[in-house]
């Protein structure tokens with residue numbers, strides 16, 4: 001294990017030409033303290049809990065005394081927000097402190113969120129509130145543990161400083177890790193400001209670091225775009241399969257690496273409701289759960305347009321047609337896994353569609369249903385009450401259960417084997433809004449034990465965690481209609 005001072009920096013973004021970023025010194029909260037640290041993310045950097053306990057840790061990652069190798073900067077980008085192009089956004093309250101070369105050879109952007117104003121703050125205060133910080137901290141690990149590409153969070157730095165939103169809230173900072181923070185909107189910025197040289201520089205920068213098999217190749221930009229389309233399709237397929245709604249799929253929140261990026265008013269489905277809108281500022285339902293694949297493709301079209309100085313219009317158009325089949329293939333593969341089906345058969349699509357229709361009409365809890373399905377008894381005449389009881393009327397489930405039973409039988413599925421393997425596929429614990437809200441409420445009182453407890457649960461979502469079953473429950477009445485807005 002390394003010490004903080006041994007972290008090796010290789011700040012490739014800082015070496016790009018002027019115009020990609022602004023050098024900014026962080027203005028951290030003076031009383032910033034580490035209030036929760038994520039052991040898994042520490043390990044990614046080769047650090048251990050002892051290092052995190054040093055007072056220097058908060059000073060270094062909170063931006064008060066950057067390490068000598070750090071070169072804090074704010075990245076410029078633009079983006080389509082709710083369909084409207086905003087020509088200049090950029091890191092208004094986040095800073096890339098530096099890029100760490102990890103012990104395994106990987107590289108991590110260290111991003112400090114809430115570290116004070118930047119030239120891109122557009123009148124904002126450059127701060128983040130504890131509420132949104134806890135939400136992002138927990139969500140990164142929850143998605144990672146479910147096998148979904150995402151940014152990770154290293155730690156929360158708490159403060160007593162008030163921050164003004166709709167009401168007075170507690171300020172906090174978050175340190176986030178990602179292999180890259182380049183967004184679709186970063187390309188859009190250089191394209192729409194008519195800097196084609198910078199579009200090419202950015203593309204080749206991303207290719208060199210993250211698509212090395214394409215570096216220096218003829219036709220690499222079209223192939224790069226195709227890989228971004230594929231990664232994005234797979235990402236959204238994975239979201240749909242676990243019931244995750246991002247909430248603000250603006251192009252500035254779309255990672256060029258196909259990571260889940262910028263957690264705001266996201267939500268996991270409780271009851272299965274395809275039209276679920278988690279963001280209370282999204283009045284039109286643009287980012288509703290079932291709209292995510294369509295929006296991802298729309299966003300990719302914006303990216304394709306931003307690459308038109310590097311690829312032809314025909315190439316862009318042809319590449320975009322990859323999205324739908326790639327999405328469908330990944331989604332079906334994930335859903336077959338959730339049903340415990342090893343073989344692919346033509347009837348699987350209708351089996352799934354009919355299940356979704358049943359689940360929607362009975363408002364079935366998405367995560368609890370699939371976890372219960374892990375124990376499906378395929379012996380003839382078995383009633384499977386634990387599953388039937390999710391439906392109203394319970395008999396409504398019987399016809400589908402019979403088709404499922406026959407489908408399992410047709411591929412010779414063995415209950416005991418399937419039960420064991422499905423326990424690693426269908427999670428018991430997802431980050432439900434009401435669970436996050438409970439942790440936030442305690443944190444706002446200065447108690448971070450609940451944040452740590454939830455972090456441990458969602459980091460091992462397939463384990464039973466005896467005694468913690470309450471966290472796997474459908475929301476209590478107070479937790480059903482929590483208002484989560486863009487304000488953060």
Ligand code: AMP
Nearest residue numbers: 089090091092093121124125126127262
């Ligand atoms: P977000 O909704 O967090 O994805 O942010 C959209 C844009 O607004 C980004 O450019 C952010 O940096 C900026 N932004 C959000 N909140 C603040 C804030 N409190 N101060 C300055 N900029 C902000």
Ligand code: MG
Nearest residue numbers: 252253261262
């Ligand atoms: Mg954002």
